[in-house]
Amino acid sequence: MPLVLSPMTEEDIPAYSEILWSAFDRGLMPLFYPNGRTPEIDKHTFRHNLKAFRTDLDQRYMKVIDTDLPPGDKDPQQEGRIVSVSLWHVYDHDRTDEEMKKAEERGKEDGFAPGANVAMMEAFFGTLAACKKEILGNRAYIYPPKMQLLNLIPILALATGTFASPSVPPLDYGPCHQKMLGGSTHVVQAINDFCSKRDITVPSSYAWTGVKRGTEWAGNIPGKHLGTSRVRIDGFCSNGHSWVPQYWCKKQFLDVCAKGNYNGFGEGFFGKNGCQKFIIEDGYGPIAQ
Numbered sequence: 604m605p606l607v608l609s610p611m612t613e614e615d616i617p618a619y620s621e622i623l624w625s626a627f628d629r630g631l632m633p634l635f636y637p638n639g640r641t642p643e644i645d646k647h648t649f650r651h652n653l654k655a656f657r658t659d660l661d662q663r664y665m666k667v668i669d670t671d672l673p674p675g676d677k678d679p680q681q682e683g684r685i686v687s688v689s690l691w692h693v694y695d696h697d698r699t700d701e702e703m704k705k706a707e708e709r710g711k712e713d714g715f716a717p718g719a720n721v722a723m724m725e726a727f728f729g730t731l732a733a734c735k736k737e738i739l740g741n742r743a744y745i746y747p748p749k750m751q752l753l754n755l756i757p758i759l760a761l762a763t764g765t766f767a768s769p770s771v772p773p774l775d776y777g778p779c780h781q782k783m784l785g786g787s788t789h790v791v792q793a794i795n796d797f798c799s800k801r802d803i804t805v806p807s808s809y810a811w812t813g814v815k816r817g818t819e820w821a822g823n824i825p826g827k828h829l830g831t832s833r834v835r836i837d838g839f840c841s842n843g844h845s846w847v848p849q850y851w852c853k854k855q856f857l858d859v860c861a862k863g864n865y866n867g868f869g870e871g872f873f874g875k876n877g878c879q880k881f882i883i884e885d886g887y888g889p890i891a892q
Contacts, residue, residue, distance in 0.1 A: 605669070605670045605671060606667050606668070606669055606670075606686075607667065607668045607670060607682075607683070608665060608666075608667050609665070609666060609668070610663075610664065610665060610666070611656075611664035611665060611666045611688065612679070613653070613656060613657070614679035615664075615666055615678075615679060615685065615688075616649065616652050616653050616656060617649065617677040617679075618666075618675065618677040618678050618679075618685045618688070619652060619664070619666070619685075619688045620645070620648050620649055620652050621675075621677050622685065622687070622688050623648075623688070624640065624648075631727075634720060634723055634727075635719060635720055635723060635724055635727075636716070636718055636719060636720065637718075637720055638718045641717070641718060643716065643717040643718070644716045644717065644718060644719075647713070647716035647717065648716065650713070651713045654713065658709075659709070661692050661693055661694055661706075662690060662691070662692055662693075663690070663691040663692075663693055664688070664689070664690055664691075665688065665689045665690075665691070666685050666687065666688050666689075667685070667686055667687040667688075668682060668683040668684065668685055668686070669683050669684050669686045670682055670683035671683065672684035672686070691745060691746070692745065692746055693745050694742075694743050694744055694745070695743055696743050697741050697742055697743055698741045698743075699741065700741065703741060707732075729801075730801050730802070733801055733802035734802055734846055736802070737802045737804050737807075737844070737846075738804060738844050738846070774850070774853055774854055774857060775857065775861075776791060776857060778857070778860070778861035779791055779794075779857050779860035779861055779867055782860060782861075782863070782865060782866060782867040783867070789816040789817035789831065789832040789886075790832045790834070790860050790866070790867040790868075790883055791860075792816045793813075793814050793815065793816040793817075793832050793833065793834045793883075793886075794834050794852075794853055794856040794857065794860070794883075795853070796814050796816065797813060797814035797834045797835070797852070797856075798849050798852035798853045798856065799849070800849075801849060802846070803836070803846070803847040803852060804844040804845060804846050804847070805836050805837075805838050805839070805840065805844070805845050805847060805874075805878075805879050806837075806838065806839050806844070807844070810835060810836040810837075810847070811835060811836070811837060812835060813833050813834050813835025813836070813882070814833065814834055814835070815831050815832070815833040815886035816831065816832055816833075816886070817831035817832055817886060831885065831886030831887050832866070832867070832868070832883065832884070832885070832886050833882075833883070833884050833885070833886035834856055834881075834882065834883050835882050835884075836879055836880065836881055836882070837879075837880040837882060838872075838874070838878050838879040838880045839878065840874055840875055840876075840878035840879065845874060845875075845878070845879065847879070851873075855871060855873045855881050856881055856883065858871060859871040859881050859882075859883050860883055863883060866885075867883055868883050868884055868885065869883055870882045870883070870884075
């Protein structure tokens with residue numbers, strides 16, 4: 604099976620589009636296009652890919668040809684069949700805010716294909732964009748977006764909250780709610796509000812400061828706390844800024860609450876080697892050091 608790696612040409616776009624659809628057919632495509640593949644979707648996809656190939660100078664397209672196989676229906680060359688493709692974005696210099704804004708606007712020019720699940724696609728790609736902006740910013744970098752999609756489907760599904768994975772258990776609020784009977788610690792509200800942010804990274808000012816809910820002082824009932832509750836994440840992981848998906852943000856805080864004191868206050872260590880410290884504490888006064 605002799606394989607030949609070479610740059611793609613404009614004539615390879617039909618084969619490129621076909622391979623992309625096949626690669627994501629059982630993952631993303633049914634979510635993006637719930638009514639199935641149509642000729643209108645194919646036309647929109649082809650026009651979008653062709654335009655990007657011609658105009659986006661930051662993109663690098665590559666293909667792998669198996670020279671032992673006969674050309675496929677959409678293969679323009681006669682020396683074999685395209686069996687794999689890749690798309691790399693190469694940003695070889697730090698970009699200005701204006702350059703970033705123009706790139707974002709170019710990406711939205713074509714809109715969505717007919718029959719697309721717009722809400723799903725906006726949530727999914729919005730999460731990707733937010734994470735890149737938070738972690739990479741305007742710096743020079745190289746990444747393969749299509750490869751990222753294959754690797755990040757499970758975790759981004761949880762982050763967007765737009766579809767459920769059968770392997771992911773539902774969130775259990777029960778034990779944490781039990782800590783609130785007879786009074787209000789505001790913990791659950793603080794957890795939900797804090798974890799509603801889709802691009803939480805540790806460390807960051809947002810994670811460190813956290814979210815506080817409740818009143819500054821509302822008196823005491825024996826065994827109950829009626830003031831404020833704060834949730835936040837401290838820590839520093841070896842890979843630098845580590846992203847906390849929404850689902851795991853809520854689940855791990857609920858675990859801390861369930862194992863905490865009568866108010867649900869406590870702390871737990873998560874992430875690689877316990878590098879993330881999830882904290883639920885009294886929100887009255889400054890952040891505990």
